[in-house]
Amino acid sequence: MSFAEFDINFSLKGKIALVTGAAKGIGKAIAVLYAEKGADVILIDISDEVLTVEKTIRDLGRNTLVLKTDLTKRDQIKSSVERALNMFGRIDILVNCAGVVFLDDAENLSEEDWDITMAVNLKAPFILSQFVAHQMIKQKAGCIVNIASQAGFIALDKHIAYTASKAAIIGITKVMAAEWAEYGIRVNAVSPTVILTELGKKAWAGPVGDAMKKKIPVGRFGQPEEVAACAVFLASDAAGMITGSNLVIDGGYTIQ
Incomplete structure (x- = not known):
């Protein structure tokens, strides 16, 4: 990859982005900020709430496509990528x-919850990246951003399956980055701490949240928009020398 001048405002103008888990939380924040930065955005989610995000992106003057997709189904992933390419011609x-979390002690977590976690959090990103990479290799350019977690490299109580899936995401990010760099494809991970999505607000309310915040040097949890800002940077030409990295967004939690 050769150096290219970049827009200091981290513009994504003219880019086509595909975002999974786009109906709410971090995925929604990324999709909307990408549109604000000039990208056309393909939205993948299984929830009808994604239609609200679609309207927001259209109101921003960007093109968009909603693909209701069960990410545990390989054939649906393949079909969604094909539909996206038929409409936009490139990604x-x-x-x-997109991700799920089931909380339980390691000795009690069910096999079903383990399997669902691995299917959504690990297998789906791998399969989707495979399908998209075939197109990016043809293009000789592309960027993949995998949303991992601080749980991918530290221990969190009751997060056994989630931790395993996110540790694996960080691992496959490095392998994909190494193998696909020659085709102009960059692959990076982002590992947030607790982010105040709707689910995060409920899960970390009250004393449990107060105790957790005391462990974070900056003294607070993150916002979805802060993760989105990092995802914009990594997708922009300004990050042309960054691949195989894991960008930690944790307010200093893991430096202690």
């Missing part, structure tokens, strides 16, 4: 954001 940015 410049892929954000693997």
Whole structure:
């Protein structure tokens, strides 16, 4: 990859982005900010709430496509990528954001919850990246951003399956980055701490949240827009020398 001048405002103008888990939370924030930065955005989610995000992006003057997709089904992933390429002709940015978490002690977590976690959090990003990479290799350019977690490299109580899936995401990010760099494809991960999505607000309310915040040097949890800002930077030409990295957004939690 050769150096290219970049827009200091981290513009994504003219880019085509595909974002999973785009209906709410971090995925929604990334999709909307990408549109604000000039990208056309393909929205993948299984929830009808994604239609609200579609309207927001259209109101921003960008093109968009909603693909209701069960990410545990390989055939649906393949069909969604094909539909996206039929409409836009290319995919410049892929954000693997969709995820699930089932909380339980390691000795009690069910096999079903383990399997669902691995299917959505690990297998789906791998399969989707494979399909999209075939197109990016043809293009000789592309960027993949995998949303991992601080749980991918530290221990969190009751997060056994989630931790395993996110540790694996960080691992496959490095392998994909190494193998696909020769084709002009960059692959990076982003690892947030607790982010105040709707689910995050409920899960970390009250004393449990107060105790957790005391462990974070900056003294607060993150916002979806802060993760989105990092995802914009990594997808922009300004990050042309960054691949195989894991950008930690944790307010200093893991430096202690």
